Amino acid sequence: MKKIDLINFxxxxxxxxxxxxIRAPVHLYSNNEKFLINFFKKxxxxxxxxxxxxxxxxxxxxxxxxxxxxxxILDGKSISLCFPEYKIYSSAxxxxxxxxxxxxxxxxxxxxxxxxxxxxxLLFKIVKLSFQQRRKxxxxxxxxxxxxxxxxxxxxxxxxxxxxxxxxxIKLTQIISNExx
Numbered sequence: 001m002k003k004i005d006l007i008n009f010x011x012x013x014x015x016x017x018x019x020x021x022i023r024a025p026v027h028l029y030s031n032n033e034k035f036l037i038n039f040f041k042k043x044x045x046x047x048x049x050x051x052x053x054x055x056x057x058x059x060x061x062x063x064x065x066x067x068x069x070x071x072x073i074l075d076g077k078s079i080s081l082c083f084p085e086y087k088i089y090s091s092a093x094x095x096x097x098x099x100x101x102x103x104x105x106x107x108x109x110x111x112x113x114x115x116x117x118x119x120x121x122l123l124f125k126i127v128k129l130s131f132q133q134r135r136k137x138x139x140x141x142x143x144x145x146x147x148x149x150x151x152x153x154x155x156x157x158x159x160x161x162x163x164x165x166x167x168x169x170i171k172l173t174q175i176i177s178n179e180x181x
Contacts, residue, residue, distance in 0.1 A: 003033040006057050009066055013056065013073055024076030027054040036061060048087045048104060050097040053079035055090035062088045080132065084124040093131055093162070100127060103166015118173040126173055130161035138164070138172065147176055 010028045017026050029036075040061040043049060051058045056078070059069050064083050072081055079092035091097045111117065130141045139147075139157035156164070156172055164172070 001037070001060055003037060006033045006037075006060060009060060009070075010056060013070070013078075016070075016074070022074060022076070022078070024078060026073060026078040029054060029057045033057065046087065048089070048101070050101040051088070051090045052094065052097065053090060053092045055081050055088075058090070059083060059086070059088055062086050064088065080128060082124050082128045084120050089124060089127070091131055096131060096162075100166050100169065103169070107167065107170065118170050119177050122177055123169060123173040126176065127161070127169055130164075130169075136160065142176075145176065151175060 006029070010030065013022070013026060014028055016022055036057050040058075043062065045063070049058055049062050056069065056073070059081055060066060062083070064081075064086050068083075069081070072078070079090075081090045082088070089097060089100065091100075107117065126142065126145075129144060130138055133141050137157065138159055138161060139152050141161065142157075154175055156168065156175065159168075
């Protein structure tokens with residue numbers, strides 16, 4: 001992806017926002033395209049990228065198709081874009097990616113693997129849903145998943161997402177998907 005492609009994408013998002021077609025916050029990039037393009041030359045396909053709420057460029061440079069990215073932005077997810085299939089995760093919470101990225105790195109290092117010990121797609125869906133609502137317990141944030149009541153009895157559902165470590169999010173994913181822990 002070239003500098004002009006990144007700029008054109010952000011200009012398109014800005015215009016779409018100004019037309020009132022995006023009803024959620026967007027944080028746009030500008031004037032650092034060259035740095036990010038050079039930085040992403042070192043990022044491999046299997047490398048994970050964790051970033052903050054202003055992540056349109058990172059998603060594009062990690063390989064997320066522009067149409068897919070734009071649809072997520074149109075759906076109001078500009079500040080919390082997550083594409084586990086492209087190994088990129090962002091959070092609207094300042095510092096919110098730190099415990100998740102450290103936990104993932106430790107987990108991968110211990111296992112000497114590039115895989116996480118649970119359903120990765122479900123893990124990122126759980127993390128994303130957990131942090132989308134302020135000051136909510138996990139069980140309230142994950143209502144969209146229709147988790148059976150018997151599973152919700154586990155004490156882990158009584159915590160708020162910022163209280164969980166990365167390994168606890170993996171455990172939570174295993175519990176929800178009925179995988180062995």
